[in-house]
Amino acid sequence: MSYKTKVSRNGNIAKLQAGYLFPEIGRRKAAHMLKYPDAQVISLGIGDTTEPIPEVITSAMAKRALGLSTIEGYTGYGAEQGEKQLRAQLASTFYSNLGIEEDDIFVSDGAKSDISRLQVLFGSNVTMAVQDPSYPAYVDSSVIIGQTGEFQKDIEKFGNIEYMKCTPENDFFPDLSKVSRTDIIFFCSPNNPTGSAASREQLTKLVNFAKDNGSIIIYDSAYAMYVSGDTPKSIFEIPGAKEVAIETASFSKYAGFTGVRLGWTVVPKELKYSDGFPVAKDFNRIVCTGFNGASNIAQAGGLACLSPEGLQAMHEVVGFYKENTKIIVDTFTSLGFTVYGGIHAPYVWVHFPGRSSWDVFSEILEKTHVVTTPGSGFGPAGEGFVRVSAFGHRNNVLEACRRFKELYK
Amino acid sequence: MSYKTKVSRNGNIAKLQAGYLFPEIGRRKAAHMLKYPDAQVISLGIGDTTEPIPEVITSAMAKRALGLSTIEGYTGYGAEQGEKQLRAQLASTFYSNLGIEEDDIFVSDGAKSDISRLQVLFGSNVTMAVQDPSYPAYVDSSVIIGQTGEFQKDIEKFGNIEYMKCTPENDFFPDLSKVSRTDIIFFCSPNNPTGSAASREQLTKLVNFAKDNGSIIIYDSAYAMYVSGDTPKSIFEIPGAKEVAIETASFSKYAGFTGVRLGWTVVPKELKYSDGFPVAKDFNRIVCTGFNGASNIAQAGGLACLSPEGLQAMHEVVGFYKENTKIIVDTFTSLGFTVYGGIHAPYVWVHFPGRSSWDVFSEILEKTHVVTTPGSGFGPAGEGFVRVSAFGHRNNVLEACRRFKELYK
Numbered sequence: 170m171s172y173k174t175k176v177s178r179n180g181n182i183a184k185l186q187a188g189y190l191f192p193e194i195g196r197r198k199a200a201h202m203l204k205y206p207d208a209q210v211i212s213l214g215i216g217d218t219t220e221p222i223p224e225v226i227t228s229a230m231a232k233r234a235l236g237l238s239t240i241e242g243y244t245g246y247g248a249e250q251g252e253k254q255l256r257a258q259l260a261s262t263f264y265s266n267l268g269i270e271e272d273d274i275f276v277s278d279g280a281k282s283d284i285s286r287l288q289v290l291f292g293s294n295v296t297m298a299v300q301d302p303s304y305p306a307y308v309d310s311s312v313i314i315g316q317t318g319e320f321q322k323d324i325e326k327f328g329n330i331e332y333m334k335c336t337p338e339n340d341f342f343p344d345l346s347k348v349s350r351t352d353i354i355f356f357c358s359p360n361n362p363t364g365s366a367a368s369r370e371q372l373t374k375l376v377n378f379a380k381d382n383g384s385i386i387i388y389d390s391a392y393a394m395y396v397s398g399d400t401p402k403s404i405f406e407i408p409g410a411k412e413v414a415i416e417t418a419s420f421s422k423y424a425g426f427t428g429v430r431l432g433w434t435v436v437p438k439e440l441k442y443s444d445g446f447p448v449a450k451d452f453n454r455i456v457c458t459g460f461n462g463a464s465n466i467a468q469a470g471g472l473a474c475l476s477p478e479g480l481q482a483m484h485e486v487v488g489f490y491k492e493n494t495k496i497i498v499d500t501f502t503s504l505g506f507t508v509y510g511g512i513h514a515p516y517v518w519v520h521f522p523g524r525s526s527w528d529v530f531s532e533i534l535e536k537t538h539v540v541t542t543p544g545s546g547f548g549p550a551g552e553g554f555v556r557v558s559a560f561g562h563r564n565n566v567l568e569a570c571r572r573f574k575e576l577y578k
Numbered sequence: 579m580s581y582k583t584k585v586s587r588n589g590n591i592a593k594l595q596a597g598y599l600f601p602e603i604g605r606r607k608a609a610h611m612l613k614y615p616d617a618q619v620i621s622l623g624i625g626d627t628t629e630p631i632p633e634v635i636t637s638a639m640a641k642r643a644l645g646l647s648t649i650e651g652y653t654g655y656g657a658e659q660g661e662k663q664l665r666a667q668l669a670s671t672f673y674s675n676l677g678i679e680e681d682d683i684f685v686s687d688g689a690k691s692d693i694s695r696l697q698v699l700f701g702s703n704v705t706m707a708v709q710d711p712s713y714p715a716y717v718d719s720s721v722i723i724g725q726t727g728e729f730q731k732d733i734e735k736f737g738n739i740e741y742m743k744c745t746p747e748n749d750f751f752p753d754l755s756k757v758s759r760t761d762i763i764f765f766c767s768p769n770n771p772t773g774s775a776a777s778r779e780q781l782t783k784l785v786n787f788a789k790d791n792g793s794i795i796i797y798d799s800a801y802a803m804y805v806s807g808d809t810p811k812s813i814f815e816i817p818g819a820k821e822v823a824i825e826t827a828s829f830s831k832y833a834g835f836t837g838v839r840l841g842w843t844v845v846p847k848e849l850k851y852s853d854g855f856p857v858a859k860d861f862n863r864i865v866c867t868g869f870n871g872a873s874n875i876a877q878a879g880g881l882a883c884l885s886p887e888g889l890q891a892m893h894e895v896v897g898f899y900k901e902n903t904k905i906i907v908d909t910f911t912s913l914g915f916t917v918y919g920g921i922h923a924p925y926v927w928v929h930f931p932g933r934s935s936w937d938v939f940s941e942i943l944e945k946t947h948v949v950t951t952p953g954s955g956f957g958p959a960g961e962g963f964v965r966v967s968a969f970g971h972r973n974n975v976l977e978a979c980r981r982f983k984e985l986y987k
Contacts, residue, residue, distance in 0.1 A: 171850065172821040175792025176761040178851040179701035182860045192658075192866050217654040227647040230875060231640035237838070238636040245626035245836040245969075249601075278687055278839075278873070285868030289698065289722060292588035309867045313698060352585040383584025412581040427654040428874035429646070430687075441580065442587040451591045457601050458718045459694030464687070464873040465837035466639060560654075 181315045184327070190305045190546040191215045197530075198540050205538065211569045213497075214540035216361070216516070216558040218425040219565075220489060222470075223482030226424055229473030230466050237465075247462040250453065251276025251433070255468050258475040259433055263393075263418070267405040273437050273449065275456055276471070278430040278463045280391050280419040281306055287387055287415065287434070288314040290448075290455045295352035298331035300343065302362055302547030302554075304389065307355040325549040334550045337509060337520070341365035345374060350382040356404075357389035359396060362547045362556040363518045364510015366400045372407050379413040385440065385448070386414040391432075394423045394487050396513040411437040415448070422490075422515065422560075423483040424474050431467040490515045493559035493566045500570040501557075504577045515559040518544070522553055529555050537572035590724045593736070599714045599955040600624050607949050614947065620978045622906075623949035625770070625925070625967045627834040628974075629898060631879075632891030635833055638882030639875050646874075656871040659862065660685025660842070664877050667884040668842055672802075672827070676814040682846050682858065684865055685880070687839040687872045689800050689828040690715055696796055696824065696843070697723040699857075699864050704761035707740035709752065711771055711956030711963075713798065716764040734958040743959045746918060746929070750774035754783060759791040765813075766798035768805060771956045771965040772927045773919015775809045781816045788822040794849065794857070795823040800841075803832045803896050805922040820846040824857070831899075831924065831969075832892040833883050840876040899924045902968035902975045909979040910966075913986045924968040927953070931962055938964050946981035 187193060194214050202210055236242025250256065250272075257271045277283045284306050293315030299307045308330060311317055318328020326332055331351050333343035341363050356375060359366040367375070379386050388404035396402050404414045419432035436449040462468075473479045498511040501519050509518040521529045526543035533541055533555070544554030559566065596602060603623050611619055645651025659665065659681075666680045686692045693715050702724030708716045717739060720726055727737020735741055740760050742752035750772050765784060768775040776784070788795050797813040805811050813823045828841035845858040872880075882888045907920040910928050918927040930938045935952035942950055942964070953963030968975070 171848070171854075172789070172818075173792070173850040173852055173854050174788075174794055174822060175852050176700070176704060176794050178853055178855050179699065179703070179860065181701060182699070182863060185863060215655065219652070219654060221648055221652045222646045224644075224647045227643045227645075230643035230646075234636045234639035234643055234875065234879075235633075236636075237631045237639075237834070238633045239630055243628070243630045243834065245628060245834065246624065247837050279870050281870045282868060285698070289694070290588065290591070291585070292590060292724065293702065294588070295585060306867055313864065313867060315701065379583075380581070383582070385583055385585050409581075413583060425646070425652065425654065428656050428871070430870060430873045439580070441582040443582055443584050444587055445580075445582050446587050451588065454591060454594060455722065458715055458722060459691060461688050461690045461839060462837070464839045464876050466643065466875050467873050470643075 181313055184312050184317065184319055185309060186320050190542070194540065194542060197534070201534055201538070208538040210538045210540065211561065211565045212540040213558045213561055213566070213569055214542050216560055218422060218427045218560050219562050220425055220486055222425045222429070223479070223486065225476070225478045225482055226470050226473045230470040233466050233469035244465055247465055247468070249457045249460055249462050251462060252468050255472050258472060262475050262480070263403060264405060264435070267403060268411060269405055269435055269437060273435050275434045275436065275452065276463050276468065277432045277434055277460070279421065279432040280389060280417045283417050283432060283434045285310050286455050286459065289459070290452050291353060296329060296331070297353040297355065298333055298348060298351040299355045300335045300357060300360065301332035301549060302335065302544060302551030303355065303357055304361045305547060332548060332550070335360070335363060336550055341509065342367055342371045345378045348378070350384065352384060354379060354384050354386045355389070356386055359392040359514035361392065362516055362542065362544065362551065364512070364514035364516035366396055366513035369399060369401055369406070372401055372404060376404070376407045376410050376413060380409060383443070384413065388414050388416045390416055391419045392422055392514050393418065394483065395491060395515055400513055405435070411439040413440065415440065420471055420474055423487060424470070425486060426467070426470070429467050429470055431463055431471045490559050493561060493563065496566055496570055497557050497559055500573055504574065517557045517559065519555050519557060520553065521555060524553060526552055526555055533576070536576050537569070539569045539572060590722055593721050593726065593728055594718060595729050599951070603949065603951060606943070610943055610947070617947040619947045619949065620970065620974045621949040622967045622970055622975070622978055623951050625969055627831060627836045627969050628971050629834055629895055631834045631838070632888070632895065634885070634887045634891055635879050635882045639879040642875050642878035653874055656874050656877070658866045658869055658871050660871060661874070661877050664881050667881060671884045671889070672812060673814060673844070676812060677820060678814055678844055678846060682844050684843045684845065684861065685872050685877065686841045686843060686869070688830065688841040689798060689826045692826050692841060692843045694719050695864050695868065698868070699861050700762060705738065705740070706762040706764065707742055707757060707760040708764045709744045709766060709769065710741035710958060711744065711953060711960030712764065712766055713770045714956060741957060741959070744769070744772060745959055750918065751776055751780045754787045759793065761793060763788060763793050763795045764798070765795055768801040768923035770801065771925055771951065771953065771960065773921070773923035773925035775805055775922035778808060778810055778816070781810055781813060785813070785816045785819050785822060789818060792852070793822065797823050797825045799825055800828045801831055801923050802827065803892065804900060804924055809922055814844070820848040822849065824849065829880055829883055832896060833879070834895060835876070835879070838876050838879060840872055840880045899968050902970060902972065905975055905979055906966050906968055909982055913983065926966045926968065928964050928966060929962065930964060933962060935961055935964055942985070945985050946978070948978045948981060
């Protein structure tokens with residue numbers, strides 16, 4: 170018999186269901202490729218960027234890397250909160266006139282890491298609300314830190330989480346009159362997976378709701394650059410948001426930094442706990458104790474992203490993926506499906522009324538060799554939908570759409 | 579009156595004392611520089627690397643960065659656990675013949691981040707032991723996750739932590755007959771700050787102690803390459819350690835990666851919770867939910883570190899800092915001080931019997947403009963010691979030693 174320690178398994182982790190969604194999809198994709206070794210599998214699943222990083226950005230990273238071999242160019246530990254110049258540039262590029270300052274910004278290795286750090290910040294004694302459907306890291310990280318009850322199989326929800334249903338019936342914005350007060354409200358807009366972006370009016374309602382309840386919004390704006398027109402790109406465009414909101418953001422989907430790893434989180438100094446203590450001071454402590462800053466090379470890339478040429482290049486990358494989105498939207502629309510999203514976001518939310526998301530996922534994979542993401546993986550209200558990601562080479566997106574037309578003609 | 583939310587501050591974070599040690603030293607250094615704007619301040623404090631990264635390594639990172647601008651060279655999300663080739667190379671370079679395999683290794687953005695992730699893994703219901711003195715992130719992260727009681731000012735210890743005293747009297751190895759059983763034992767060797775490395779016999783005692791108690795050792799081996807002779811470089815050199823130990827490691831102090839950010843943690847599949855569940859499976863879940871892998875450019879650097887030329891270059895970097903260490907040891911010895919460490923580690927632990935560490939720190943800073951680290955910042959048993967780091971340009975180390983000789987002649 171093999172040796173066991175006497176350490177008990179963390180009961181919160183034991184509550185988690187199956188695998189985290191995207192590794193699970195990766196496993197199914199791998200199994201499919203074993204079954205069909207000659208198939209040309211196209212992934213419009215995990216939302217992984219495919220287009221090369223603009224050269225103005227990679228050359229800045231290469232230069233920084235090579236500089237680390239010189240006495241003048243070498244730097245060791247950076248500030249845990251990020252390099253001063255990058256923080257200042259983020260503030261002026263994305264939050265000009267919104268009252269967000271350099272020292273409100275914490276540079277990170279990506280939004281996913283910061284979501285976990287925010288959960289460690291708030292701890293196990295807070296309650297949380299989440300859009301249903303939503304990016305699974307919010308719920309899973311909440312379970313891990315101990316904020317939730319057990320998973321209730323009949324309703325496919327964890328106890329002690331407020332699931333805010335976002336469906337076509339309510340224009341993908343929760344009916345706040347039916348939402349119970351929680352300490353924390355995770356809110357992602359443009360939303361992953363539904364692709365819908367909350368309007369100024371809706372976000373004003375959300376901020377007022379938080380203010381009335383004394384809640385803190387964690388606003389995930391990872392897709393903000395996909396927004397066009399008057400729809401807000403930052404929660405801080407809403408008056409009063411600095412007193413009730415944190416915003417997390419990322420270079421991943423703008424500059425293809427999914428593998429480079431760089432993001433940031435804004436914790437305004439105006440945001441206070443019930444005892445008046447500034448939330449940012451504790452977040453700073455979390456960052457200093459459990460993180461040593463993002464890679465200096467990635468930060469050099471981030472700074473290049475925010476140069477005039479870099480911004481232009483990022484807009485071109487975003488524009489390319491938005492063209493992909495339009496191709497996918499047009500394809501499913503022409504096939505008679507009702508689709509949502511795809512305007513302010515690189516995700517198309519396709520409705521398969523009355524069907525199981527995983528069944529549709531499997532059908533599409535089996536018959537077209539295209540990987541999508543089952544809507545129910547994002548929460549029970551995602552059942553009956555499939556998310557199609559617009560991250561792909563153009564020829565792959567066109568080929569996938571050709572196959573969709575073949576399957577659903 | 580300014581608005582406050584109704585969210586309660588996390589009580590665990592409120593337990594933390596003052597600032598995290600190293601930012602606190604940074605603040606004192608900054609204040610000193612304001613007071614003496616013309617002083618040539620030398621930092622032998624925070625343990626920050628100063629020597630350029632060998633070119634064989636930076637050129638690999640630059641190449642990877644530039645490759646990201648090409649269709650062939652672009653990669654998006656990597657595996658959360660790290661790139662397969664790097665994991666395999668880490669296994670064969672550092673754990674050859676120790677039974678550690680590629681899939682036991684989780685690549686990370688550094689040991690500090692992994693220590694926090696390990697705390698999230700084990701959660702608030704475990705008990706922990708720590709060497710006194712030790713790297714403050716162990717205790718602070720334990721407080722944050724909720725494993726401890728309040729700070730007891732009279733004894734300068736948190737409740738519910740087992741402090742294992744490591745002093746000259748016990749050869750810096752705890753008297754295990756006096757140590758209570760805990761679930762987790764943090765153990766750093768070569769030790770930061772004392773610079774002492776546990777012998778094979780001592781580590782065998784530690785592993786047997788853990789095995790008898792059913793405890794899990796988190797072994798921090800960030801300075802392993804500074805070890806020479808028969809002293810173990812990995813806990814897995816000790817028979818049976820795979821059933822009771824996790825090892826965390828880093829490129830920071832070997833290749834000057836303090837700013838590049840790359841490390842790894844070994845969680846052997848043999849390590850089991852009391853119910854037989856493998857610890858590695860839950861750690862994998864933590865990594866997949868709250869982390870997206872280390873920067874791909876940093877990983878390319880890590881792979882170059884493990885090439886024959888890279889290994890040679892890292893040994894030269896380590897050798898350079900070890901020469902610095904010898905200069906510092908000889909200086910303090912010649913001044914009549916008793917010093918410890920400095921053989922298998924880049925830290926010299928200088929004894930100032932009967933004096934307060936912070937007083938000595940301030941005296942040295944005020945009179946020589948050299949930043950050190952007060953021993954008591956690492957735990958109560960560090961009182962009366964000052965840690966002098968060997969990370970510095972040679973001329974700075976020589977100049978600092980000249981000033982020490984002036985002060986303490």
